[in-house]
Amino acid sequence: MSATSAASPAELVPVPPAAAELGRVFAAAGHELHLVGGPVRDALMGRACADLDFATDARPERIRALVEPIASAVWTTGIAFGTVGAQVHGVPCEITTFRADRYDRVSRNPEVAWGDTLTDDLRRRDFTMNAMAVSVTADAPTDRVFSDPFGGLADLARGVLRTPGTPQESFADDPLRMLRAARFVSTLGVTVDPAVRAAMTDMAAELGRITPExxxxxxxxxxxxxxxxxxxxxxxxxxxxDVVLPELPALRMAADEHGQHKDVYAHTLQVLDQAIDLEQDGPDLVLRWAALMHDIGKPATREFLPGGRVTFHHHEVVGARMARDRLRALRAGKELIDEVRQLVFLHLRFYGYRSSQWTDSAVRRYVVDAGPLLPRLNKLVRSDCTTRNRRKAAALSSAYDTLEQRIAQLQEQEQLDAVRPDLDGNEIMRLLDIPPGPLVGRAYKHLLEVRMQEGPLEHDAAVAELRRWYAEHGPGASTG
Incomplete structure (x- = not known):
């Protein structure tokens, strides 16, 4: 993160064509325009940035009038807060009037107030490394001004998160900044200044007034x-x-009175690391949520047995429900909720394969229940092995290799990814001469169960099985 002494910080921040054109327009109109925040930070770190943020002394309506002639699109959803958005040279840009907001300290809604200087604007930002700016109204890099009134460049070089003012004031203004600090630890690889960390600890409860979204x-x-x-x-x-994801700290437990069982919290973080190592096409949000939540049902199902043994019977069932409830509380989308819940529910199924030789029917059911989540389930199950016993780890890996080979063989033979009954609903109605209704559904479900147990049937055999079932369960069947 260190900057070379051969060039000024302003020269180390490349000005994209969109920023340069905006700079010329604002300069011609007699206004300041500064590239601010994340784009400056990321440029100094050598990171790509998909969109651009600017600060200016121009008022919102003036900003709009200046950008409309050069933008392919303009949006004003944030104009009440001083922000005008524009697409310039294909790049999303947000231009905001200098602000010096005050917060009501109850919600987090600012009382919008225009600022008079760039320093006023930078002072209200979350962290010093996001409170740097580069002027873009000059064409020559050597003429551009780098503004860093709160020591952000030095903090960036050290990889430390500090706030422009006191962290207590910053977090009281917007408690979400505490969560953002943890996010920057993950995304930027930085550490948190001790004073900032202390304020986060003291003020954690303030996160309760932030919306789930x-x-x-x-x-x-x-x-x-x-x-x-x-x-x-x-x-x-x-x-x-404890405020936003209480299921995670609840895993910090010793599973028996001697503290000899592995800590489920440490195990969970290791599973997450190992799942990430298995990703092939970039970060997989569903897999990462599932790894994080796969064992959250353990505290609620822990049972001590004689001899110091501990069990967590059905923790996958309880955990699946807890994962669903937490993600719902966070207002996650239905698809994410359903996929994470199903992975948590299925993550222990493989261990039955280790203890008994699965039939082809059991393998079919495993694949069908996983459906399109099967590749993720494979990764989650493999990641769930964190034992230091090399022999045990090798046995687990070998067992799963064998299961995957059997799945591949059956998929090749039977197209497991599209398992359906050998007769569809229309054929069932035609063969039995019955109208649409619950009886068709029950017949379909029975044929699916037969398909799972026996594999594909010849058409005549499927018809015979349907007629046999109907004779026993149809309207004219004897009730005994």
Missing amino acids: RVLAELTKLLLGAHPRTGLETLVDTGLA
Whole structure:
């Protein structure tokens, strides 16, 4: 993160064509325009940035008038807060009037107030490394002014999160900044200044006034970061997780009175690390949530047995329900909720394969129950092995290798990914001469069960099985 002494910080921040054109327009109109916040920080770190943020002394309506002639699109949803959005050279840009807001300290809604200087604007930002700016109204890099009134460049070089003012004032203004600190630990690989960490610990309860949607957005970015484990540890160690994700710190338990059982919290973080190692096409949010929540049912199902043994019977069932409830509380989308819940529910199924030789029927059911989640389930199950016993780990890996080979063989023979009954609903109605209704559904379900147990049937055999079932369960069947 260190900057070379051969160039000024302003020269180390490349000005994209969109920023340069905006700079010329604002300069010609007699206004300041500064590239601020994340784009400056990321440029100094050598990171790509998809969109651009600017600060200016121009008022919102003036901003709008200046950008409309050069933008392919303009949006004004944030104009009441001083922000005008524009698409310039294909890049999303947000230009905001200098602000010097005050907060009511009850919700987090600012009393919007325009600022007079760039320093006023930078002072209200979350962290010093996001409170740097580069002017873009000059064409020559050597003429551009780098503004860093709160020491953000030095903090960036050290990789430390500090706040421009006191952390207590910053977090009282917007408690979400505490969660954002943990997110930056994950995404940027930085550490939290001790004073900032102390304020996060003291003020963790303030997160309770942040909307679930905003909390979920930060947790999502944290989980998708390069270092989610350290971000999550920051949440737990400061008490923030007790407010937004209490199931995680609840895993910090010794499972028996001697403390000899592995800590489920440490195990969970290791499973997350191992699942990430198995990702092939970039960060997988569903897999990471499932790894994080796969054992959250253990505290509720822990039972001590004679001899110091501990059991967690049906913790996958309880955990699936808890995962669903937590993600619902965070206002997550239905697809994410359903997929994470199903992975948590299924993650122990494989252990039955280890203890008994599965029939082809059991393998079919495993594949069908997993459905399109099977590749993720494979990764989750493999990640769930954290034993230090090399012989046990090798046996687990070998057993799962064998299961995957059997799945591949059956998929090749039977197209397991599209398991259906050998007769569809229309054929069932035609063969039995019955109208649509619950009876068709029951017949379909029976044929699916037969398909799972026996594999594919010849058409005549499927018809015979349907007629046999109907004779026993149809309207004219004897009730005994």
